[in-house]
Amino acid sequence: MHPILKLVAQRIALGILLLFAASALIFVGTEILPGDVAQSILGQTATPEALANLREDLGLNESAFSRYFNWLGGVLQGDLGNALSNNKNIAEAMGKRLGNTLFLAGWAALFSVPLAVTLGLVAVRYKNRWPDKMISGVTLATISLPEFFIGYLLIYFVSVKLRWFPSVAIINDSMSVLEKLNAIALPIAVLTMVVLAHMMRMTRAAILNVMQSPYIETAELKGLTPFNVIRKHAFPNAIAPIVNVVMINLAYLVVGIVIVEVIFVYPGMGQYLVDHVAKRDVPVVQACALVFAAVYIGLNIVADIVSIISNPRLRHPK
Amino acid sequence: MNKELKYLAGRAVSGKLDRRAFMGRAAALGASAAMANTLLATSALAQGPIKGGLLKSGLSGGESTNSLDPATFATQVPTNFGNTWGEGLVEMNPAGEVVNRLAESIEASDDAKVWHFKIRQGVEFHNGKTLTPDDVKATLERHSGEDTKSGALGIMRGIESIEASGDTVSITLTTPNADLPYLMTDYHLMIQPNGGVDAPDAGIGTGAYVVEVNEPGVRHGGQKFANYWDDGRGHADQVEIIVLNDATARTAAIQGGQVHMINRVEPKIADLLKRVPGLEVKSVSGRGHYVFIMHTDTAPFDNKDLRLALKYAIDREEMVDKILRGYGSVGNDMPINSAYPLFSDDIEQRTYDPDLARFHYERSGHEGPVLLRTAGAAFSGAVDAAQLYQQSAAAAGIELDVRREPDDGYWSEVWNNKPFCASYWGGRPVQDQMYSVAYLSTADWNDTRFNDSHFDELLLSARGELDQVKRKAIYREMGTIVRDDGGLILPMFNDFIGAVSDTVGGYVNDPNGELMNGFALSKTWLA
Numbered sequence: 001m002h003p004i005l006k007l008v009a010q011r012i013a014l015g016i017l018l019l020f021a022a023s024a025l026i027f028v029g030t031e032i033l034p035g036d037v038a039q040s041i042l043g044q045t046a047t048p049e050a051l052a053n054l055r056e057d058l059g060l061n062e063s064a065f066s067r068y069f070n071w072l073g074g075v076l077q078g079d080l081g082n083a084l085s086n087n088k089n090i091a092e093a094m095g096k097r098l099g100n101t102l103f104l105a106g107w108a109a110l111f112s113v114p115l116a117v118t119l120g121l122v123a124v125r126y127k128n129r130w131p132d133k134m135i136s137g138v139t140l141a142t143i144s145l146p147e148f149f150i151g152y153l154l155i156y157f158v159s160v161k162l163r164w165f166p167s168v169a170i171i172n173d174s175m176s177v178l179e180k181l182n183a184i185a186l187p188i189a190v191l192t193m194v195v196l197a198h199m200m201r202m203t204r205a206a207i208l209n210v211m212q213s214p215y216i217e218t219a220e221l222k223g224l225t226p227f228n229v230i231r232k233h234a235f236p237n238a239i240a241p242i243v244n245v246v247m248i249n250l251a252y253l254v255v256g257i258v259i260v261e262v263i264f265v266y267p268g269m270g271q272y273l274v275d276h277v278a279k280r281d282v283p284v285v286q287a288c289a290l291v292f293a294a295v296y297i298g299l300n301i302v303a304d305i306v307s308i309i310s311n312p313r314l315r316h317p318k
Numbered sequence: 319m320n321k322e323l324k325y326l327a328g329r330a331v332s333g334k335l336d337r338r339a340f341m342g343r344a345a346a347l348g349a350s351a352a353m354a355n356t357l358l359a360t361s362a363l364a365q366g367p368i369k370g371g372l373l374k375s376g377l378s379g380g381e382s383t384n385s386l387d388p389a390t391f392a393t394q395v396p397t398n399f400g401n402t403w404g405e406g407l408v409e410m411n412p413a414g415e416v417v418n419r420l421a422e423s424i425e426a427s428d429d430a431k432v433w434h435f436k437i438r439q440g441v442e443f444h445n446g447k448t449l450t451p452d453d454v455k456a457t458l459e460r461h462s463g464e465d466t467k468s469g470a471l472g473i474m475r476g477i478e479s480i481e482a483s484g485d486t487v488s489i490t491l492t493t494p495n496a497d498l499p500y501l502m503t504d505y506h507l508m509i510q511p512n513g514g515v516d517a518p519d520a521g522i523g524t525g526a527y528v529v530e531v532n533e534p535g536v537r538h539g540g541q542k543f544a545n546y547w548d549d550g551r552g553h554a555d556q557v558e559i560i561v562l563n564d565a566t567a568r569t570a571a572i573q574g575g576q577v578h579m580i581n582r583v584e585p586k587i588a589d590l591l592k593r594v595p596g597l598e599v600k601s602v603s604g605r606g607h608y609v610f611i612m613h614t615d616t617a618p619f620d621n622k623d624l625r626l627a628l629k630y631a632i633d634r635e636e637m638v639d640k641i642l643r644g645y646g647s648v649g650n651d652m653p654i655n656s657a658y659p660l661f662s663d664d665i666e667q668r669t670y671d672p673d674l675a676r677f678h679y680e681r682s683g684h685e686g687p688v689l690l691r692t693a694g695a696a697f698s699g700a701v702d703a704a705q706l707y708q709q710s711a712a713a714a715g716i717e718l719d720v721r722r723e724p725d726d727g728y729w730s731e732v733w734n735n736k737p738f739c740a741s742y743w744g745g746r747p748v749q750d751q752m753y754s755v756a757y758l759s760t761a762d763w764n765d766t767r768f769n770d771s772h773f774d775e776l777l778l779s780a781r782g783e784l785d786q787v788k789r790k791a792i793y794r795e796m797g798t799i800v801r802d803d804g805g806l807i808l809p810m811f812n813d814f815i816g817a818v819s820d821t822v823g824g825y826v827n828d829p830n831g832e833l834m835n836g837f838a839l840s841k842t843w844l845a
Contacts, residue, residue, distance in 0.1 A: 039730035047762040050467045057467075086385040086534060087519075093382070096533075152566060160573045167570040168376070168560060168577075170537055265560070265567050267536040275382040275535055278726060 004308060011304055015297040022293040023286060027068050030282050071283055080287045083276070090287050094272065098291060100171065101261075101268035104184055105253035108191040113246055116196050120203025120242075121230055127208065136204075139197035151190050151263040158186060169264040187264045191257060195249040202245040206238035213237075240307035247303035255292040367824060371844040373554035375833065376568050376577035380561035382535030386521040388508040389461060389468035394581060397505050398836045399538040399559050403444070404508030404523030407435055407454065408499055410747055410835060412828040414659055416499040420449065420509055420524060430494040430782055435487045435502075442545045443511045444528045451482035456513025458489070461506060470506035472755055472762050494782030496789070500748045505836065526552025526840045535561055553824070553843035569817075572597065578822050578844070581832045583815040584698060585643040591817055601645050601815045602827040605657045605745025605752075608641075608697040608812055609649075610690065610707070612805035613737040613767040619805060623682035629668060629807050630675035631711040637809040640706060641699040645815055649808035652797040653743060653752050657811075657829050660749060660786065662794035665801065675714035687719040691732050695725035696740035703809070704740055734765045741765065742812075747830065749793050753777050757800055766805030773799050821845055 038054040055061060074081050080090040119139070123132040142150065159167035165185040175183070210216065211234055219229045258270030269288060276284040380395025388404060391397050407421040418424070421435040441449040460466060462474035476495060481488045491498065508523050521529035526548070527540025539558040546552055560577060562568040568580045569587065573594055583591060583599060592599045612619035612628065619625060634648040647655065650667055692704040701722055708718040723732050723739075732739050746752040755761055758777055759769040773796055780792040800806060814832035818825050823845035828835045834842070 047469075047472050049464065050469070050471055053465050054467050083383065086383050086390075088385075088534075097382075155566070155570045155574075160570055163574060166576055167567065167574050168562065170560060172531070172533070172537075262564050263567060265562055265564065265571075267533065271535065272382050279381070279383045281383060 007308060008301075008305055011301045015301055018297055019290065019293055023072065023290055024068075026286055026289040027064075027282070030277075030280065030285055031064050067282070071286060075287075075290070081283045083284050084279075084281045090284055094269070094284070094287055094291070097267060097269045097272045100266065101254055101257075101270070103171070103180070104187060104191070104257070104266060104268060105250065107181070107184065108188050108195070108253050109250055111188060112192040112195050112249075113199065115192065116199035116246075117203050117242070119196070120200045120207065121227075121235070123200065123204045124207045124211070124230055124234075125226055132204075135200065139193075139200050142193035143195075143197035147190055147194050148259050148263055150193055151186070151260060154186050154189060155263070167264065169266045171267070184264075184266070187257075187260050187266055190260055190264075191253060195252065199242070199245050199249055203238070203242050206241045207234045210234045210237045236310070239310045243306045243310075244303045247299045251296045251299045254295045367550075367553045367843045368845055369553050369555075369843070371554050372556045372558060373822070373839055373842065373844055374558045374560060374577045375579045375581075375839055376560045376562040376571045377580065377833075378563050378565070378568060378582040380535055380559070380563065384534040385519045386529065386532060387514070387518040388506050388510070389466065389470070389518060391506055392469060394832070394836070395538070395559055395561055398833065398839065399540075400505060400508055400523075401525070401836045402527040402540045402557050402839050403521055403525040403529050404510070405525050406502065406504070406507045406509060407437075408502050409837075410500075410503050410830045412826055412830070412835075414657070414747070414829070416503060420454070421502075424499055426496075426498070428784075430496045430498070430784060431491050433489045433491070433498050435489070437485055437487060438547070439485065441524050441547045443524055444522045444543055445511060447511045449509065449524055451485060451487045453511055453513060454487045454509055455480050455482040456515060457507065457509045458487075458513075460513040460515055460518075468506055470504050473501045473504055473751065493778060495750070496781060496784055497748045497750045501751060503747055527557055530556075531558070537561060551840045554839075557839040559839070572817050572819065575819070577819075579816060579818045579825075579833060579838055579842075581814075581816050583817050585641075585645045585815065588643065588645060588815050596820050598818050598820060598825075599815065600818055600825065600827060601813045602829050603647060603657065603811065603813045604829045604831065605655065606743065606812050606814070607649055607653060607655075607745065607808055608637075608700070608703065608740070608742050608810050609653075610704075610738070610740055610807040610809070611766050612807070614803075614805040615767040615769065616737040618682070618684045618688070619737055621682045621684065622803065623678045624684050624688075625805060626802075627675045627677075627679035627682060627714070627716060628688070628711070630671045630678065631714045631716050632707050632807055632809050633670040633710040634668075634809045635670070636706060636710065637703055641703045642810055642812055645813040646810045649810050650801060651804065651806055651808050652801040653745070653756070653806065653808065654749055654793070654797050655811050657745070658749050658752075660790040660793050662790060662797065665794065665797055668801070670710060672710075672714035675711070675716060679714065679716050687717040689719045689721060689738060691721050691723050691736050691739040693723040693725050693728045693732070693740070695728045696733075697742040697812070700740040707809075734763065744831075749796075750777070750781055753796060753800075757804070768800070768804050768806075770799060770803060 038051045038060065059067065071081065082088060083090055083093065119135050123135045126132045155167040158164050166183055167186065169184045169187050171180045171183050207230060216229060216233055219233045224232070257268070258274060260266070261268045261270040273285065273288040375398070377395050377398060379393035381393065384396045388400055391400055405419050407419060408416050409419050411417045420438050420441060422438045423436045425434045426432070437449065437451045437454055443449060458474070458480050461468040461470045462477050476491050476493060478490045478492045489498065511522055514520070521532060526543055526546045528543045530541045531537060531539035537558060537560045539556065542552055542555050560571070562571055562580065565582070565584055568582070569591065571577045572580045588599050588601065591597060612625055614620060614625070629651055638644065638646050638648055648667070649655070650665060654661055656663060690704055690707070692700045694701055704720045708720050711718045733741050743756070746755065754777065756763050756765060757768050757773070758764065759774050776792050776796050780789050783789045783792065816833050821844055822842050824842040825838065826834060
């Protein structure tokens with residue numbers, strides 16, 4: 001077997017193992033939370049009889065152990081089960097939310113990744129001159145401000161005062177792509193500002209590191225323009241660390257944007273998860289956690305593979 | 319000039335002329351701004367409801383775990399949406415009276431033990447089925463069966479049997495209850511085809527709007543039901559509820575014009591919101607109240623002197639001032655205020671009295687700090703309120719130890735569980751119901767562990783008492799007992815504060831609950 005295929009297979013197997021471990025951890029976590037599903041569902045106004053009836057219905061009288069394995073068995077057969085709180089099919093309800101989250105994350109990535117890499121390249125080209133300092137200054141400022149603060153600033157000026165874009169980023173199937181983009185313009189702007197600096201600085205650092213190498217000097221000596229030196233010789237060699245950072249940020253865009261979702265009332269996974277944690281709806285929390293873990297592990301595997309492929313020494317082992 | 323102004327006002331109200339243009343032309347005709355505004359308002363009133371359009375509200379209190387099954391309604395969004403697609407037999411009007419909806423008339427036997435509800439004819443469900451008394455019977459039975467999960471079970475328990483015959487549903491009670499029609503206004507009791515037994519969460523009712531969008535925790539939408547029976551409701555073509563749990567998102571949405579009304583305006587921003595043009599802040603005092611509750615059966619709170627000491631040690635005026643910013647009124651350690659029918663206003667108001675508090679505290683013989691638990695979830699400002707309480711109690715020599723508990727799990731771990739904590743009550747339509755759910759010794763949510771046999775007897779005797787003067791006297795005595803002996807410290811009744819865009823017509827303040835008791839979407843229109 002080709003060593004790369006073997007490496008990839010190993011990574012994927014390890015990822016699956018990690019997923020199992022993550023699901024067990026999350027289950028333990030939800031078990032030790034105070035409170036009880038039935039009480040959380042029925043709220044302050046629940047009567048003792050109603051509570052007892054609901055507990056019986058939900059199978060809460062079984063042991064935690066058997067509940068966990070029942071659920072795991074279902075998942076392995078592709079059945080995520082029904083939510084305890086409203087009896088809706090989890091796969092269906094979560095699928096929609098996941099779609100929304102990926103839609104927002106996708107567009108945010110589409111704007112932020114090329115922008116970050118380009119800004120990084122520009123910063124290297126004008127190293128230690130005013131464009132470099134300005135790019136670093138602005139992106140570091142936006143990453144330093146908490147995202148809810150940027151969000152509220154944008155809502156106040158762009159949405160309430162200028163009325164350019166809505167502050168409520170609710171999208172649905174009957175909207176055209178342009179209408180959807182209009183609705184999520186502000187969240188995209190906030191997310192871009194939050195992830196920009198990390199990727200931009202990494203691009204800059206990685207390329208500057210490569211720029212110290214002798215072959216860059218050779219490229220300069222043979223008369224290439226500075227930008228071509230970066231594009232043709234420095235960037236391909238700096239790609240591994242950049243991809244790593246890009247993937248971490250993409251994972252953040254999928255699993256870490258609860259606050260942005262809450263501020264802009266975006267119907268994504270984060271809000272969905274928070275609602276169900278509050279209701280102690282363990283199957284949904286498990287399913288969400290599993291998806292989040294899968295996204296994280298998946299993107300990291302991609303990053304690994306890209307860095308392997310981009311490195312000739314790993315690609316052509318002796 | 320007068321004629322011309324009226325013509326312009328009519329055009330402005332029907333939307334042919336925008337408001338600003340109207341004000342401009344009115345000024346040109348020599349009318350003052352105030353006069354023009356009044357004219358516009360009277361024209362709007364004279365014009366009557368305007369049909370059509372999409373009416374939107376942005377509400378706090380919706381989760382992705384919500385269901386359309388009325389038995390599970392607990393928060394504002396499902397309740398408000400339920401009022402657009404469903405209807406009960408009766409409802410409360412702003413004056414606090416019961417008015418008929420799907421019931422056409424109500425009669426009681428002389429001893430208030432058997433009640434007959436005549437059901438309205440010619441009402442159609444959204445699935446085309448005609449409403450029959452059997453549907454009503456099945457609905458009531460679904461909410462009162464012993465295996466139900468319904469939030470209405472507590473009030474349905476006194477029912478012995480339900481019969482449907484002809485066009486009437488008859489309810490026989492185990493003990494007389496003169497307030498039964500009030501109990502039937504409960505928002506869980508939406509009449510569903512065959513009681514919703516087959517499909518409880520189908521969202522099929524007799525309401526003005528047919529459920530079209532149901533994305534729990536995100537948005538809900540309804541389309542006007544073509545065969546709706548009542549012309550006085552359902553003016554907009556479509557209604558929509560957007561779930562906006564974040565207070566800032568809610569305020570931004572109404573300022574940005576994305577919704578026409580919001581609920582739960584925080585007292586601290588209500589005054590700021592008043593200055594925003596095109597908006598009106600609607601505040602109405604109701605029956606909801608914020609409380610500190612002590613378990614009267616648990617030491618040290620089983621000592622009446624200590625309870626009295628703690629009651630005298632709270633500064634109610636300061637609470638209303640600083641926690642509610644004036645949007646509320648002081649309480650008197652009983653869960654009843656003037657918003658209730660048969661309220662006696664001659665019960666002496668308890669005030670902050672450090673000397674009396676000290677006197678009772680010393681007599682109780684208690685030593686050391688008293689632990690008070692609070693959390694942001696208990697009520698808006700509960701942590702600050704506990705700290706104010708700590709200060710005012712310290713002035714009386716009582717040491718309060720304030721512990722902040724996590725919001726998560728507060729209602730299952732702390733409330734109704736720990737002996738002294740902060741909480742809130744939404745209030746009930748009538749005194750009997752309020753006392754029955756929380757102060758009767760056998761009540762489900764007796765969160766003060768109040769146990770007074772004389773009080774229980776009074777409550778039961780009031781239910782069967784049809785003479786209103788005697789009933790009022792009984793309730794007065796009960797209120798006094800809770801005030802003096804109970805474990806309830808009730809510093810304030812909170813107002814419901816909402817914000818409504820001035821493009822909305824027909825909005826009336828309703829003390830029964832926020833946003834016209836949850837009926838704003840089907841009762842108002844877009845002017």
